[in-house]
Amino acid sequence: MCLPLPAEYVSLPAMHTNFIEELRWRGMLHDVTPGAEQLLTSRMVTGYIGFDPTADSLGVGNLVQIMTLLHFQQAGHKPIALVGGATGMVGDPSGKSQERNLLDESILQHNLNCQRAQLEKFLDFNCGENSAEIVNNYDWFKHIDFLGFIRDVGKYITVNYMLSKDSVKRRIDGSDGAEGMSFTEFTYQLIQGYDFYHLWKNHNVKLQMGGSDQWGNITTGTELIRKKAGGEDAFALTTPLIKKADGTKFGKTESGNIWLDPKRTSPYTFYQFWINAGDDDVKNYIRIFTLKTREEIEALEAEHTQDPGRRALQKALAEDITRRVHGEEALQTAIEASGILFGKGTIDTLRKFSDDDFESVFADVPQKKIEAALLETGVNIVDLLVAQTGYYASNGEVRRAMQGNGFSLNKEKLSDPARHITKDDLLNNRYLLLSKGKKDYLLVRVV
């Protein structure tokens, strides 16, 4: 394993963190092949992680991998993000029980460009020796033909070996209702294995990282490198899959995935996602998704234990990650909006709002427009809530909500179904803020 140091190796500057050690205490290390730690502490290493271009945005589920690359770079190593233009056309069977739909080339290209922009927010692409890079495996796969591939790659890996992978086994034996698997998907591990080989050979990449479900695919790569080129210096490292204390899937809410793209998931919703992390989960998250040091985290935890109600950990986590993804300004708006919607905001604070405040704070709140003429003569509240805005499904439902003290207008409880709404109720002469309970809002805009 102790190879002579080739000239192109750059030794690792002393001030950097120990990558493996860093991942370990953060709970981000699942498995690593023997020898990797020694390599990583002795010199600068180039390593990569693949991203799947099925959507035009990365989601919080990908953040673990992004943070892994970030730690990798901070430890003085050179990170490469591989976006899977080619693998995206094939589909990774890992963790899936159904054959997946394939994407066409133009959509892939679009998705890939969007993801690239997001990665650039985390990684430093211009810091000399260990600048991050992005590669697209379509660039080398587009020149490979089928016969060439089965001769140059397929020849080195036995089907027995491929069948022994968990991701394949589960699909073959049909356990947990899994469907059969096409040859295309079966081949996936070879494609990903070849990526590693290609990068190892041409980009001096020694390490492939990924989620623990990628272990099988990654080791196919190290196997290929060993068989095809006798390379013993290819290593694998995986991070654990994030589990939530209640067993539900991380990265999703009832309303869907949490994305990094503000067009898909607004900064406010993004911020709220982290704020709402459970006490048990937040201790893991803050280690994984922020760069805070051990001392900072332990101090926050002490604070949290002393007064859990203040949710120091959730706030620190949400602020840190929202700032990194969406910037300082978006973070402040998200905090402000949270204060209004969940905090002690009353009608008095609402009255101080400018139109701009309304637009930014309520950007995420569902909105509805009504005609100004309606308010000239006054409109019955029940009529407004059902017929005009559809906020409630039936008149009876409104009455029940009012009897149960569950409806408010402009943050003030309203329980009289006979009430008429006029221009005097408007905020800033154009808004009405309706709410069911304390979390469900509708902003009505008069036009």
Next chain:
RNA sequence: GGGGAGAUACUCAAGCGGCCAACGAGGGCAGACUGUAAAUCUGCUGACCUAGUCUUCACAGGUUCGAAUCCUGUUCUCCCCA
């Protein structure tokens, strides 16, 4: 092919001629308490002009003053035997 059981609101599940808009549980929504949490407690959970009316118990007919409840047919589900 033969025999049997069953289809009730979001889900499970009572009801077996009038007291049924239909017990109960879960879920959902809201209130109190809280930390925008958990646990707990309370109310609501077909529609409508809040007043009794109307439309609901697989579907279509029928018997009855009156049916989710009885009869006939249709569709579907499950079980047993071949």
